[in-house]
Amino acid sequence: MEVTNISISSGSVPATNDHPIRYELYAPVSGTSVSVPVVLFLHGFKGFKDWGTFPDICEELCYAGFAVVAFNFSTSGIGDRRFEFDRLDLFEQNTLSQDLDDVGSIIQALQKGVISDHHTHLNTDMIGIVGHSRGAQTALVAGAEYETIQTVVSWNAVANYLERWPETMVSDWNNKGFTDIKNSRTGQTMRVKRSLYDDAIKHQERILAEHRMADLRVPVLFIHGREDETIPYTDSEKLHIACASNDKELRLVANGGHTFGGSHPFEAQEFPKPLHEVVEWTKGWFTEYLKG
Numbered sequence: 001m002e003v004t005n006i007s008i009s010s011g012s013v014p015a016t017n018d019h020p021i022r023y024e025l026y027a028p029v030s031g032t033s034v035s036v037p038v039v040l041f042l043h044g045f046k047g048f049k050d051w052g053t054f055p056d057i058c059e060e061l062c063y064a065g066f067a068v069v070a071f072n073f074s075t076s077g078i079g080d081r082r083f084e085f086d087r088l089d090l091f092e093q094n095t096l097s098q099d100l101d102d103v104g105s106i107i108q109a110l111q112k113g114v115i116s117d118h119h120t121h122l123n124t125d126m127i128g129i130v131g132h133s134r135g136a137q138t139a140l141v142a143g144a145e146y147e148t149i150q151t152v153v154s155w156n157a158v159a160n161y162l163e164r165w166p167e168t169m170v171s172d173w174n175n176k177g178f179t180d181i182k183n184s185r186t187g188q189t190m191r192v193k194r195s196l197y198d199d200a201i202k203h204q205e206r207i208l209a210e211h212r213m214a215d216l217r218v219p220v221l222f223i224h225g226r227e228d229e230t231i232p233y234t235d236s237e238k239l240h241i242a243c244a245s246n247d248k249e250l251r252l253v254a255n256g257g258h259t260f261g262g263s264h265p266f267e268a269q270e271f272p273k274p275l276h277e278v279v280e281w282t283k284g285w286f287t288e289y290l291k292g
Helices: 054-063 096-111 134-145 167-176 195-202 209-215 234-242 273-290
Strands: 006-014 020-028 031-042 067-071 120-132 149-155 178-182 189-193 220-225 248-253
Touching: 006 054, 006 096, 020 054, 020 096, 020 120, 031 054, 031 096, 031 134, 031 273, 054 067, 054 273, 067 096, 096 120, 096 134, 096 195, 120 134, 120 273, 134 149, 134 209, 149 273, 167 178, 167 195, 189 195, 209 234, 220 234, 220 273, 234 248, 248 273
Parallel strands: 031 067, 031 120, 120 149, 149 220, 220 248
Antiparallel strands: 006 020, 020 067, 178 189
């Protein structure tokens, strides 16, 4: 389906913790007689739906014929100021379980018609999901958790957070009950409570990507930058090997860093070459497995 016009609308739905999940719906203007598959877009840790290249990527996916729901996790730290971390009180409460539950809340809102667009008929039985970094780890887990999700694309995923968090953070959590993280872009000190760590330990079989790969049987595309300075590409290699799907691929991006060359703010007319490659692969994967 060729798309020449898209509609972008905003809203929020309540999370299981009663805080809002703020979203953007990018919908092809195709008429209600055409059924359009849906893609969920998940940001990472210290990220948000309006970060840098993300809105442009969502538009690209929409012009390719998908309705895209990009949303801020309920404890992302972003409140009414869509580009600022104005709710650090929520950020400090973030957990991987809540992220996963937020995905479920969005799916439920789609299926009940709470998230909709009068320009388009959304096929909520055909849902794909793509995530970046921590969002990729959640996307992979969601693909195993929610049967409505038909396919997953993972960008620079974390395999196992319990192996990733350094001893200094774990020591802080054990001794002080919190750890402070510096946001190098904004200069903010962002506190994270021990509940993040306790949640990962208690519910690791449900919420850590490495533990859910045996349950993940839908088609999965793992993408990772070879030059990722934050998460080594070996994390995606591990996940790809462990994944139980019969339709899975691992693609490593030459010269690809953690954001594939994207930045915030992003004002260029074209994506950097590594990111362009990632977006094209992602569009092709969703076209094959959501439209095929």
